[in-house]
Amino acid sequence: MVLLFSGTFSLPWTEPLLLILSRFVGPLAGTLSGVVLLRLAGRLTPRAALFTAVAAVPAWALALTAAASWSVGFDQADAGQRLSWFGSSSLLFMILGWVAGTVCLAVPLTALLASRRSLPIRIMQAVLLAAPAALILGALMMMPPMLGVLGAAVLLIAALRQGRPVPPPATTPSPSIPLTVVATNRRGVGAAALALLVMGLACAVFAVTGSTWAPGVTNSTHAMNLGLAYGAFAAIPLLVLAGGVLAPRLGPTTPWAALLSSAAMAVEGFAQLLGAGHPSQWPATLVAALLMGFAIALPLGRLVIGGRFTRIAVVTLMGLAASTVGFPLVAMSAFLAPVGSALLLIWAWRSGNARQPEAGKVSA
Template identity: 45%
Template structure:
């Protein structure tokens, strides 16, 4: 191999991380030299250079990159949703900022996170992943232009001043975004197709699949902006889980087989906790059903209910407070599995229920109702996120950061949950009552079996 060709290969290998080059670089360079000598080439081909760069970037794109990309996506979606749900949207430039965050920055970072995860799991080849990553940038950029064009055109139509070229180009931008998206998805879809098919047939079959998938992703990004934070949070959980060092399989299997030792006093304490949790859930079940009945029918018979809306508010306010014993019950049952963090979660969820009750008591149309619902949703989603974060990391700072991130992501579905807490709590309480009763029955049968069995 000529020195110039060797230098070109050495420059291409710099796309790999330094640690990889120190371990595998010499062998890789020798292999490339031998392969180039067999072919008699003077410089790397375009396809070969692209493959080396793609695999080098694939080695650099670790699971931590996926974590960073998921965090960026989550932050973009949370801020965009906050702009949409608050009075900030009325400020100059807020609408454009929301479009950039929700249609460009959030989906683009989420695409990178998903690509890295798929690449690390070996489900996507490095060249296909790099092709899709490169194509995602113009695809989401043009999609954001389409959303901005639609918004400008809508405002211009309301003002009656006539449309500018930008406001009237929404369809053109949408078509361009669809074309870019289809082109970027074509290589990954073709790489997943049956390898036995001829290359032209594989690409021809992949084209309609990529076109439909591009359209679905575009519509989902445009219509489901408020749920984007939930998807980004899911990607964050998967990325953090993928970045954790794996435990030895033998140790994990042995721990699952044997389980923690459980003495007789601890078993008795567990039964008492289960019985207490079931009794408290039963209180929430009975009280919650009564509150739900008042919310639905109290306008015809309930004291102090002036109309159906007022009865609904009073019933939901009382139902949220009636769920407090259920919260303590859940903490009793889950604390042995998740640890003391469950009591912090119980305190956050209890505070969220109190705030939700206050939002219902403030009445429909009150200026306090919506801010209180948002606060209750954040507290409730944080309560659910903290135990999950404990499963992903043992470091307190990382657990806290992940818990806050997941909590902020979950506040959108949390709005629906806290608003209907008075109806949801009796259902959950019924499930807890049944579970605790079955657990106590199984423990009693086991204790009886041990008492009557010989030896």
């Protein structure tokens, strides 16, 4: 992630290191972690676990070779050069990696398929499942290493939770809230969501079409920057409202998550006001993505089992990992905010309708 977001691709060693880390080291480590977790849970036999761990090395190595061949071939074609044998062999390496990945996945799937059917039938079923699964994993590996980082965070949480008793949720007596107060709050949320929906749509329309009609807008890039900035600022009250609605479900860290996400929107709005090409725009966007990542990770901290230091460390790692999701969220916030406003409006409407029969019973 550091290599991807730091803009150091001009250095000669960056691209090979990024390929090795994201196409081989990361996927192999994730595979080995998954194998260990399944073995500790008693889902894999020792032989199946050992075979999968060993077979994952050539499978991911061939996937790395296919990615490197694709990269070399792309660079050579972009430079107008004749493709070398390595640059033109991407398809061959992809097929070999697919076959190796299918074999690697077929063995644990055969062990996981608990069935009374004969072994040949289970092997056939495992191969039919392993072939598309290996193809999907290979395709995901070719993408930027965002999903891999999130997958690693999921494996980390699963490792901390495995074999440990899950603490029961704290039960606190819920205060009696009059139905009229609840209805009033829901009506207020619905009215605010409707207003924010109109504002969000206006910002999105301005970002796309503002250059054709708005005075003072020089070109389409300027209009896009202004529309994204206004949309980011307009998303702040939406996040505050959503935090209030989700707080009973996500726990006591929700206000802090709402605060961090609002700060992310403020930083992103400032970044867009700077304009495209400004040297501070990209760093500000990265800060906004990081703040949004921690806003996503904080409510998930309740899933982590361990001491205070463990929880803080894991939530920190989860926040860094979730910044890969935070980046597109803040970058496209002006277009995503109307969707969030619409969902909040639907929630207020459906909740109000659900409360009506209950209110009738109370009145009776």
